[in-house]
Every structure is written in C-alpha cells, then in structure tokens.
Amino acid sequence: MENKELMQVFSSLLDEKLQPMNERLERLEGGQQVLTERLDNVSKQVANNTEKQTSVDDMAVNSSRA
Structure with a gap:
C-alpha cells in the first residue's frame, strides 16, 4: 500500500472509532x-419575583404610614 492509501485507511478507521x-x-x-x-x-423569574416583592414591600411601608 502506498502512503496515501495508508493515510486514507487510517483516517477512515479513526473516524469510525471516534x-x-x-x-x-x-x-x-x-x-x-x-x-x-x-x-x-429561572433567572428571569427570580428577577420578576424580586421586583414584585419590592413593590409589595413598598406598599406595606406606605400603608403603615397612612
């Protein structure tokens, strides 16, 4: 076998094994x-929940002042 043929066989064998x-x-x-x-x-939901919690906290503070 020529060197080129050996390389092709080796390449084919390697492809098959990999x-x-x-x-x-x-x-x-x-x-x-x-x-x-x-x-x-999940990250988006946590950010959304944090924003809502901040809003609820702000409403609680405002209602306690009234």
Missing part, C-alpha cells in the same frame, strides 16, 4: 443548551 464519542458529545451539548435555557428562565 463516531460514538462524537454522537455522545452532540447529545451532551444539546443537554447543556436545554439546561442553559432553563437557567435563563
């Missing part, structure tokens, strides 16, 4: 994206 790892990494990346989206949603 395919399961590539598939697993793709699944992990997809899962990471889902977690990031959920974390963003």
